[in-house]
Amino acid sequence: LAKTTQPISMDSYEGQEVNITCSHNNIATNDYITWYQQFPSQGPRFIIQGYKTKVTNEVASLFIPADRKSSTLSLPRVSLSDTAVYYCLVGDMIYNQGGKLIFGQGTELSVKP
Amino acid sequence: DTAVSQTPKYLVTQMGNDKSIKCEQNLGHDTMYWYKQDSKKFLKIMFSYNNKELIINETVPNRFSPKSPDKAHLNLHINSLELGDSAVYFCASSQDRDRGYSNYGYTFGSGTRLTVV
Numbered sequence: 001l002a003k004t005t006q007p008i009s010m011d012s013y014e015g016q017e018v019n020i021t022c023s024h025n026n027i028a029t030n031d032y033i034t035w036y037q038q039f040p041s042q043g044p045r046f047i048i049q050g051y052k053t054k055v056t057n058e059v060a061s062l063f064i065p066a067d068r069k070s071s072t073l074s075l076p077r078v079s080l081s082d083t084a085v086y087y088c089l090v091g092d093m094i095y096n097q098g099g100k101l102i103f104g105q106g107t108e109l110s111v112k113p
Numbered sequence: 114d115t116a117v118s119q120t121p122k123y124l125v126t127q128m129g130n131d132k133s134i135k136c137e138q139n140l141g142h143d144t145m146y147w148y149k150q151d152s153k154k155f156l157k158i159m160f161s162y163n164n165k166e167l168i169i170n171e172t173v174p175n176r177f178s179p180k181s182p183d184k185a186h187l188n189l190h191i192n193s194l195e196l197g198d199s200a201v202y203f204c205a206s207s208q209d210r211d212r213g214y215s216n217y218g219y220t221f222g223s224g225t226r227l228t229v230v
Contacts, residue, residue, distance in 0.1 A: 034218055043117075043203045043221030044156070085154065101219060103148075103156035 004088045009108040018075040020107050022088030025069050030092040033064060033071045038085045038106070047086075048073070075109075083111045116140070119204045119222040126194055127230055134189045134225045136204030144168075145187035146219070147179060148203040156203070162187050191227075199229045 005023040012018045024033070032051050036044040048055055050062040050071070061074040075082055085106040119136040126132050138145060146169075147159040161169035165181045176192045187204060204222040 036218070041224070041226075043205070043224050044219075045221070046218030049218060087156075101158065105153075105155065 003102075004090055004104045006086075006088050006104060006107045008105060009110070011110050011112065012078055013112050014079055015077050018078050018082070018109060018111075020073045020075075020086055020088075020109070021070060022073070023070045024088070024090045027068050027090050028092065031068075031090045032092070033062065033068075034089045034091070034101075035060070035062065035073045036087045036089065036103075038087065040084075044087060044103075078109075078111045080111050080113065082109065084109060117204055117206050117220050117222040119202075119225055121225060122223065123226050123228075125228045125230065128194055128196060130194050131190070131192045132194060132227070133191070134202055134204075134227075136187045136189070136222060138185055138204075138206040138220070140206055140220060142206035142208055142220070143184055144207045145181065145184070146205040146207075147187065147189050148205060148221075150201045150203060150224070152200070159202075160187075160189075194227075194229045196229050199227055201226050 032049055034049040035047045037047050038044040048057055048060050048062045050064055052064050052068060055062045063072040073086060085108050087103050087106040089101050089103060091101060117138045119134060124132060144161060144163045146161045148156050149159055150156045158171050159173045160179045162181045164184050178190045180188045180190060191198060201224045203224050205219045207219045
């Protein structure tokens with residue numbers, strides 16, 4: 001499973017757009033990129049998943065360049081409630097070899113008023 | 114509500130005791146997991162069950178024994194608890210891997226904070 005690297009922490013202010021970049025240089029052909037959000041005292045929550053180009057849902061956008069060696073989670077107009085830890089994961093979600101998620105250390109996003 | 118629910122939410126116990134954590138999902142998922150999150154916030158997989166069959170055991174001590182009576186339940190029993198077992202334990206579930214690409218990822222429970230004193 002591909003290893004991921006992302007910033008340990010980020011600060012932002014309410015109303016700003018936040019972009020969190022994740023590096024995954026040894027991503028495999030069958031690997032998908034998935035982002036999870038974890039609030040204190042809660043379990044991780046699925047945010048978005050993609051394979052290439054751009055994916056958008058009601059919560060966030062995911063930008064994946066052609067080489068797929070990195071990805072960027074974009075949170076539009078963050079609010080205080082977006083303060084959480086964001087995890088980037090890379091794994092084979094189609095055939096799901098082994099069926100497990102490998103979590104890195106995540107990015108602790110702090111949104112200030 | 115459709116969800117992954119685990120009980121208890123908090124568990125404080127003495128070293129050497131035996132305790133169990135229960136997990137149930139009503140999402141119709143075929144695969145269930147136990148993850149451990151330590152004080153440094155790292156999430157590590159412990160076990161994975163697919164349709165009541167153990168498919169992953171990540172070198173967890175034998176004191177930890179998962180039990181899956183049916184595909185909607187995955188309980189975790191811990192014998193002879195040690196101080197180092199203190200952590201938050203998360204149960205999760207996902208669609209059967211053989212069904213192909215799922216756009217909904219894994220669903221996690223809210224966690225059980227285990228404190229061994």
